[in-house]
């Protein structure tokens with residue numbers, strides 16, 4: 030009993046002293062702390078700008094010869110002129126699924142099939158085609 034009292038006399042002031050002063054590295058959370066998460070923390074997804082820049086590289090090497098730099102259908106390597114992708118009529122009459130299917134399977138024997146492209150690459154090309162819409 031006397032020992033317990035002695036310990037309490039020693040411990041209580043120590044505990045109170047610890048509560049008085051928080052550790053030096055403890056501070057309030059700030060919104061900027063949130064930005065420190067790495068891509069991996071966020072599930073490894075790419076930012077939209079990366080997706081488009083990958084698609085642009087693909088477009089430049091695989092599509093530009095027929096479709097032209099901005100998708101106006103003014104490339105030189107095709108007998109049949111591809112559609113003008115900047116036109117609202119084109120954008121509105123095609124769903125994302127249709128665009129993806131045409132890219133992977135080709136169309137009418139004039140648009141070649143890109144069946145070896147991974148689904149993510151095809152999705153990024155669809156996003157690029159959407160970005161051609163006249164603003």
Ligand code: HEC
Pocket residue numbers: 087088091092093094095096106107109110111112123127128131132136137139140141143154158
């Ligand atoms: C050899 C020329 C050629 C190349 C290379 C080519 N295309 Fe095409 N593409 C065409 C032609 C021609 C059409 C029009 C087909 C039609 O509607 O009859 C077309 C149509 C399309 C369409 C519209 C399909 C639809 O459903 O109406 C999309 C989207 C498209 N191309 C994307 C691409 C992408 C992305 C690439 C590169 C990965 C590519 N094309 C490469 C010639 C080409």
